[in-house]
Structures are given as C-alpha cells and as structure tokens.
Amino acid sequence: MKESLFSALGDCTDASVLDLYAGTGALGIEAISRGAARVVFVESAQLALEALKKNIATLGIAAEAQVISAGVERALPKLSAVGGFDLVLADPPYAELAKAIRALEAIADAGVINKGATLTIEHASKERPTLRGFDIADVRKYGTTSITIATFV
Numbered sequence: 001m002k003e004s005l006f007s008a009l010g011d012c013t014d015a016s017v018l019d020l021y022a023g024t025g026a027l028g029i030e031a032i033s034r035g036a037a038r039v040v041f042v043e044s045a046q047l048a049l050e051a052l053k054k055n056i057a058t059l060g061i062a063a064e065a066q067v068i069s070a071g072v073e074r075a076l077p078k079l080s081a082v083g084g085f086d087l088v089l090a091d092p093p094y095a096e097l098a099k100a101i102r103a104l105e106a107i108a109d110a111g112v113i114n115k116g117a118t119l120t121i122e123h124a125s126k127e128r129p130t131l132r133g134f135d136i137a138d139v140r141k142y143g144t145t146s147i148t149i150a151t152f153v
Contacts, residue, residue, distance in 0.1 A: 001142045002030055005120060008138065008149060009087070012036045018085040018113075020072050020092070021100070024051040025065075027089040032064050039064060040082055044071040072103045076110055083112035091122040101131055108133050108152055117152045 005027075006012070013035035019028030020042050028039035043049050049069055056065045066082065068075050072092070088107075092100035100121070107113060108131075118137075123129055125146040130136070134150035 001145065001147070002026065004140065004142070005147055006030055006034060008140065009118060009120070012087065015086040016084055016114075017087045017089065018042070018079070018107075020088065020090040020104070022052055022067075023048045023091065025055050027091065028065070029055060029059065029061070031087065031089070032061050036087070037064065038066065040066045040068060040079070040085075042068045042070065042072055042075045042079070044069065044074075072100065073106075076103075076106060076112070079107060079112045080110055083110075085113050086117050088113060088117060088119040090120065094124045094127075097123050097127055097129060101129055105132050113152050115152060119150045119152060121148050121150075122146070123148065 012031045015036045017031045017036045017039040019039055022041035022043040025041050028041050031039055041052055043052055056062055068078050119134055123146055125141050125144050129148055135153050136150045138149040140147045
C-alpha cells in the first residue's frame with residue numbers, strides 16, 4: 001500500500017512534508033527516502049513516539065525530521081511556527097475520521113499548508129471523506145482500507 005501511494009504521489013524531492021498521526025513514522029520516513037527536504041511528524045501515543053524517535057536515530061535522518069509530541073488537534077500552534085507544507089500524510093484512527101477531518105481543515109485554515117499541496121488520508125473503505133478547501137483527486141482502495149488523495153485549493 002505504501003509503495004502504491006508513493007507511486008501515485010510521484011516526486012517528493014525537496015518537499016516539506018507533514019506526517020499527522022505518524023505512529024512509527026513509516027510514511028514520513030518513506031518521504032525522506034524519496035528526497036523530501038524535511039518531515040514534521042505529529043504523534044501523541046508514547047509507545048509510538050519512542051519507536052518513531054528510535055527509527056529516526058537508527059536511520060540517521062534527524063536533520064530532516066522534527067517530532068511534535070502532541071495530538072493533532074493540539075499541535076496547531078507549533079505547526080503554525082514551522083508551516084509551509086507541500087505534502088500532508090494523515091493516517092488517523094478510523095473511528096476518529098470526523099475529528100481528524102476537522103483538525104485538517106483547521107490546519108489548512110491556519111495557513112500551515114501551501115496552496116496546491118497534496119493531502120493523503122487513510123480511512124476505512126466504507127467512508128468517503130470530504131474536506132472543505134480540498135479537491136479530491138483520487139481514491140485508492142486496498143480491501144477494507146482506502147487512501148483519499150486531495151489537493152489544497
């Protein structure tokens with residue numbers, strides 16, 4: 001699924017990436033491996049944060065990575081200070097999709113995301129998320145999981 005997503009996204013060279021609900025950082029780390037200039041990881045779960053920080057250290061990518069230890073809803077002030085993102089990767093808990101969409105819209109409203117930026121949001125295939133301010137470009141289905149790809153307008 002990750003390979004298919006990044007094939008759809010194309011070139012990440014020099015991109016500024018925001019990895020929301022980062023978990024262990026798999027998506028953001030993949031973006032760095034594909035040339036992203038920087039990735040800001042946002043995660044609140046302690047075990048995931050420990051794994052994320054270990055992965056960053058093990059891979060030697062600390063110069064390209066910043067970790068914000070907070071829930072996405074509470075990260076906005078910190079994100080406002082480091083904004084200007086070209087790509088947003090979001091993998092929220094499926095049960096919290098509506099909450100995640102509200103957080104993404106707030107982040108976009110705050111000017112943290114560049115116009116024309118790409119957003120990916122992973123969700124249950126039975127859901128069809130819509131986001132104010134984003135045009136849906138594609139929906140990729142992988143069994144019970146789908147990834148919606150949208151452009152910030």
